[in-house]
Amino acid sequence: MRTAGHEAEVLDLMWEEEDEEAVRAAVARLRPDVVGISIRNVDSQNMLEPVIYTPLAREVADWARAEHPGVTIVLGGPGFSTVPEDLMGFVRAEYGITGFAEESMVPFLVHLARGAEPEDVPGVIYRRPDGSYHRREPVFRIDYRKAVRPDPDLYDRRYFTYSYETHDRSEKVPATIQTKKGCVLECVFCSNFLVDGTGVKFDEVSRVADEVERLRDEGLEVLEIVDGVFNLPLNYSLEILKEFVRRGIEMPWSCMINPGNVTPELVDLMVRTGCYYVEFGTDSGCDRILRGLKKNFRQRQIVQSHRLFEQAGVRVEHCLFIGSPGDDRDSVRETFDVMDELVPSGAPDAHAYWTLGLRVCRGTALHTTAVAEGQLTGDERFIVPKYYVSKGVIGDDALLDEIEERVLANDNWYLWWGLRTIGLRTRIRMAREESRRIEAELMTHLPRRGPAPPSRRDPTSGGPAVTHVRDLLLTGPGELRSSDTSPPLPALRPDDVVVEVDRVTLCGSDHRLYEGTYGGPRSYPIRFGHEWSGRVVDAGAGARPLLGHLVTGDCSRWCGRCPRCAADRNVCHHIQKFGITVDGFSTRHRTVDSRYLYADDFDLGAGLLALSEFFAVAHHGLCRIPLHEDDDVLVIGAGALGLASHLLLTHEYKVRSVRVMEADPAKAALVAGLFPDAVLRTPPPVGGHGAADYAALTKDARYPVVVECSGSEHGMNTALALALPWAGSSASACAPPRTCGPICSSPRASRSADQSAAPAVSAASRRSWPTTARRPLGS
DSSP states (O other): OTTTTOOOOOOOGGGOSOHHHHHHHHHHHHOOSEEEEEOSOSBOOOTTSOOBOHHHHHHHHHHHHHHSTTOEEEEESHHHHHSHHHHHHHHTOSEEEOSOOTTTHHHHHHHHHHTOOOTTSTTEEEEOTTSOEEEOOOOOOOOTTTOOOOOGGGSOGGGGTOEEEOSSOEEEOOEEEOOEEEESOOOTTOOHHHHHOSEEEEOOHHHHHHHHHHHHHTTOOOEEEOOSOTTSSHHHHHHHHHHHHHHTOOOOEEEEEOGGGOOHHHHHHHHHTTEEEEEEEEEOSOHHHHHHTTOSOOHHHHHHHHHHHHHTTOEEEEEEEESOTTOOHHHHHHHHHHHHHHSOTTOTTEEEEEEESEEEOTTSHHHHHHHHTTSOOSOOOTTSOEEEOOHHHHTOHHHHHHHHHHHHTOTTEESOTTTTTSOHHHHHHHHHHHHHHHHHHHHTTSOOOOSOOOOSEETTTTEEOOOOOSEEEEEETTEEEEESSOOOOOOOOTTEEEEEEEEEEOOHHHHHHHHTOOOSOOOSSBOOOSEEEEEEEEEOGGGGGGTTOEEEEOSEEOOSOSHHHHHOGGGOTTOEEBTTTBOOSOBSEEEEEGGGEEEOTTOOOHHHHTTHHHHHHHHHHHTTSOOOTTOEEEEEOOSHHHHHHHHIIIIISOOSEEEEEOOOHHHHHHHHHHOTTSOEEOOOOOOBTBOSSHHHHTTTOOBSEEEEOSOSHHHHHHHHHHBOOSSOOEEEESSOTTTTOOEEEEGGGOSOTTOOHHHHHHHHHTSOOOGGGGSOTTO
C-alpha cells in the first residue's frame, strides 16, 4: 500500500495494556479512511478451553467508529477467511477480503476512493441491501518477485527481544519467515484451502535465503519457518537447506514437519543449519485412523522419522488428536502405546501434545461426516467453534477415564492444564456448557442470515466444489441425462470390485464425444469418463485386499489373452475403451475387474489420483529418450499433456530449461500464471514444401528435444522443424499420435542420419509401451 502511495500504519494490541485507549488514540491521530482488522484466529481451537477472540474485533470496530464516524471497516486474515459471512455480520464491517490480499488491497482502495463498489476485486465480500452477500472468489496467486518484504518499522520491536517461560525452559520469540503458501495434502479436517487455496505457491529459494540473512544480520537470534508443513514437497525444502549451507547460514530455527517426508539427508541438512526443534503433525498412531484422515504417512513412518530426529539431537513434539472419525478404544490405545515408546515420561527432548476433538470448518470432509453422524445439523453459525469427537471416544466413559489416567502418568504429555484437579469427563461437560453460553450471547449480535453462499469445496472429497449426481448418461451428441439413481450393479465375480466414484476428469475425448466429433469407435448411449478416482466399497473374494482403498484404473479394457496383448495390452485385438465404447465412470457406483485398477499407495488423494492418467502418458513419452540436465527443451501445446510434461521435465528430469509454445492466448496466460519462468512463444508458420535447400528447411531448428503435446498437424510439423538435426530428427511416442501423445522429437531418438521424419513418427507410434507401464501406480 505504501508503494502505491497510501499512508499506512500498524497498531499491535499485543503490547497494549488498555486496548480501547490505544485504538481511540491511534484513530484520533491518523483520522484514517479505512481501518483494517486482521483476524489470525477465531478461537483457541481447544474444546476443553473454549476462548473466542472475535469479540475484540467488534470492539475495535466500535471504538474506531466512535472516534471517527464514517470510517470504513475492512476485515481480513486467515481466521476471517474461514468464516467470513458470520464475522462480517458480527463485527458489522462494511467490507472483507478473503484469501490473499497482496494483489487485492490496492485496487480495493482505488474503488473506495472513486466512490464505487469494489465488486470485481478478488476476495471481496460485502453485504447487499437484501441481506445477502456479494462475494468475489479470491485469487490464490502471488508473484513473490513483485512482493515487497514487510517493513520492519511496522512491527513492534519488543517482539524480537521478548522471552517467555515454558514448563522447562526460557524461549525467545522467534523471527518468522514463510517459504511457501498452500499444501499438497487434502486432510479431512483442514481449512487451508479457504486461506491459501489449493496447490502450493513457492517463493524463490534465493529470496528465502536473502530474508534469513537479513534477519540474522539485524541481530535476531532465533528463527521459525511458519509454513504449514516445511518438508512438503521434499525437494523444495532440500533446495532451501542446501542454499543455507552454501551461504553459511546457521542459526537456531524450528518448523512443522510431516512424518511421511523425512529422509536422512533432510535431517542432516536441518541440523547443519541450526534446527533445534520440530513439531510433528502426527494426528494418530493408528494406520486405520490415519487413512481415514487422508494422511500421507503411517505409524511406521512416524516412528522412523522420530528416531532420525532423536538421534540427531533435535527436540520433537507430536501433535495428536483424540476422537478422529473412527477413533475407538482400540485405536486410542494403539496411539498411546506408540507415544509411550517415542515420548516416555522424563524424556529430555520429546513431548506429546494431545487435543480432544477436531475443530470443524464448513466445507471440509469432516463437516460432512459430522452432519452425517448427527453431531451437527449442517446449518450452524461457526462464529463459535464446533468440534467433532467420535462416538467411540465421547460415548465411552471407561475410555475417557483411561485417557485421563495415562496422560497424567506421563509428565511429557499434555492434554489440559487443569486435569489434575478436574476430571476429564467433568471438564467436557463444563466446556460444553461454556460454549453454549458464549454462543447464546454472541448470536444476539448476529443479523438474520441471508441466502447461503455457494460452497467452494467439495466436502465429500476435499477438492473443488462439485455437485454429486448418481448417474450421467450421454444418450447422443449434445444429449446428457442426469439421474439421482445409479443403474443396477451386476453380481460380483471373484476378481470384481464395486467402486464408489469420487472424481471424473474430463479430457478432449469426452468433449468430442459430447459434440459428436469423436473420430474413433464410439457408442451411444454411454456413461463417459475414463480418467477418474474412487474408493472400493465392495469386493469379490479374490479382490478383498483392495477393499477400502482409493483407486484409479486403466483407460482401456483388454483381454490379456490375444497375441497383441502379449506385446502391448494397449493394442489388444478385443480392446474396449472405458467411457467411449463401454460405460465409463460418470456414475456413483461402478463394478470393474480389479486387474484394471491401481491402488493409491502413495496417498495422492482423490484429486491428484484422477489426474494421474495424463501424467503417465507424458512420462512414458519422455522416458523414451535420454534427457540430460543441460538440455533446453521445447514443449508444444499447453493442454494437460503439455503442463504435465513441463512439470516432469522441470522437477523429475531436471533439464536446464523448458519453454512452452502455445497459440491459444487463454492457455498461454494460464501457463504464465502457473510457471512464470516458462518462456511462451507463438508457434511460427512452418514451411518445407519448395525449400531451396536443406539449410533453409532446418533454419529454425534449435532444440535438442521437442515435446509435441498439441496433437495437431501444425504442431507435429513445428516439432520436426524445430528439433536440431544433429543425427537426423525422429520422433517417439507412447501411443499413436491420434490417440494420446505426447510426441517427443529428439536427434538422440533416431537410428540413422538418413531417416525421414514421417517414417520415424510412424515407426515410433507402433512401438510397445515400456515395461514400467504395468508397474503399480507411483512407480
